[in-house]
Amino acid sequence: MxxxxxxxxxxxxxxxxxxxxxxxxxxxxxxxxCGDGQLLRRPISVARTQWDEPEDTAALIFEIRGEGTxxxxxxxxxxxxxxxxxxxxxxxxxxxxxxLLVGGGIGVPPLMExxxxxxxxxxxxxxxxxxxxxxxxxxSRFEEHCEQTYICTDDGTLGRHGFVDGQVRxxxxxxxxxxxxxxxxxxxxxxxxxxxxAEFGVPCQxxxxxxxxxxxxxxxxxxxxxxxxxxxxxxxDGPVFDAGEVDWDA
Numbered sequence: 001m002x003x004x005x006x007x008x009x010x011x012x013x014x015x016x017x018x019x020x021x022x023x024x025x026x027x028x029x030x031x032x033x034c035g036d037g038q039l040l041r042r043p044i045s046v047a048r049t050q051w052d053e054p055e056d057t058a059a060l061i062f063e064i065r066g067e068g069t070x071x072x073x074x075x076x077x078x079x080x081x082x083x084x085x086x087x088x089x090x091x092x093x094x095x096x097x098x099x100l101l102v103g104g105g106i107g108v109p110p111l112m113e114x115x116x117x118x119x120x121x122x123x124x125x126x127x128x129x130x131x132x133x134x135x136x137x138x139x140s141r142f143e144e145h146c147e148q149t150y151i152c153t154d155d156g157t158l159g160r161h162g163f164v165d166g167q168v169r170x171x172x173x174x175x176x177x178x179x180x181x182x183x184x185x186x187x188x189x190x191x192x193x194x195x196x197x198a199e200f201g202v203p204c205q206x207x208x209x210x211x212x213x214x215x216x217x218x219x220x221x222x223x224x225x226x227x228x229x230x231x232x233x234x235x236x237d238g239p240v241f242d243a244g245e246v247d248w249d250a
Contacts, residue, residue, distance in 0.1 A: 001075060004061075004135045008106075009073045011060045018086055019049045019056035026113025027090030027184075027207060027240065030058065031215035033082035034068035041084065042068045043212045043235065045184075047109035048116070061109035061138070087215055088239045091205050093118055097179025100171065100202075101146070102164055102193050104185025105129065108138060110207060111184055115142045120179070124149045125167045127185065131158035165192035172200040180205060183243070194243035204243035210234045225250035 002010040018024040026048055031041040048059040064070045075081065093099060097120055103111045104127040115124055124142040128134040130153055142149045150167050151159030160167055164185075172178065181197040183190050184207035197204035210222035215235045222234040225247040232238065 001073075001077070002137075003073075004137065005132065007064045008133075008135070009062055009064070010137070011062070011072070011075070013058050013060065013081065013083070014055040015049075015058045015083070015085075016055050018058065020051050022086055024049050024056070024058060024086035025090050027110050028086045028088045029215075029235075029239065030060065030083050030085035031087055031212070031235075032072065032084075035071040038068045038071070040068075040212075041215060042072065043087070043215060044072075045110040045207075045239075046086075047112045049113060059112075061106070061112075063106050084215055088235060089237070091182045091207070091240050093120065093180075093182070095179055096120055098122065098177060100125065100168065100176075100178045100181045101142075102168055102181060102183040102185070103127065104164055104183075104189040105133065107183075107185030107189070107207070107209075111182065112138065112141055114182065116145045122146050123171065123176070123178075125152065125164050125171070126150070127152040127154075127164035127189065128158070129154045134158050163192065164189060165196045168193055168196045169199070172196065172202060178202050181243075183207065190243070191248045194246070194248065197243065205240050206243045206246065207239045208234050208241060208246075209239065 029043045029045045034042050044060045047061045050057045099122040101111045101124045124146045152164050181204040183193045190206045194204050212222045212235050223231040226245050227247045
């Protein structure tokens with residue numbers, strides 16, 4: 001367990017054979033029971049996985065947002081967790097081409113594995129509230145493995161001053177012929193990135209975040225409306241969706 005700042009933690013779990021045998025990968029999530037006093041599990045996105053011995057590992061990078069995640073941040077080496085997984089569907093990167101990875105805040109870590117391991121060329125645009133939240137331990141991994149990495153901050157203390165969609169538009173306007181945009185972050189960011197990708201005719205996949213209860217599609221806690229009027233579950237049908245299918249005005 002590594003503390004990145006007062007609210008952000010990097011946890012590495014031994015996860016048995018979830019990677020090797022069950023295909024756990026970055027962009028999916030684990031549903032974690034956070035203490036006996038918390039009724040609902042907490043969905044935590046997977047940043048990086050690795051086959052290992054004697055057990056596979058999964059890195060989780062999360063922020064403290066309540067009592068459940070605070071409890072999780074207090075775990076020590078050797079503690080055991082009650083975990084459901086792998087859950088959800090990650091990004092589809094099977095097609096050969098060039099990919100534009102766009103992350104915002106705590107939506108950056110779920111793109112880490114693709115940023116490091118994708119065999120196709122990729123460019124990253126990473127957005128943070130301020131320089132202090134652009135943790136070198138995370139950003140350096142994109143800088144090492146991506147063709148180019150652009151940083152944006154809301155307050156202008158690092159990189160470009162402003163939101164990531166402005167940088168995305170500038171990149172796409174240069175005609176780099178991207179196969180797809182892969183975006184993960186808060187919903188307003190995803191909506192703006194999806195709009196920018198559509199303006200340039202580039203397919204876009206978005207990883208959405210909603211409050212979850214069961215994590216397996218049995219309840220309606222994480223339902224999102226699609227343009228065709230149907231409802232889909234972030235936990236089961238997502239968290240990654242084709243941006244063109246999502247009703248962004250719902």
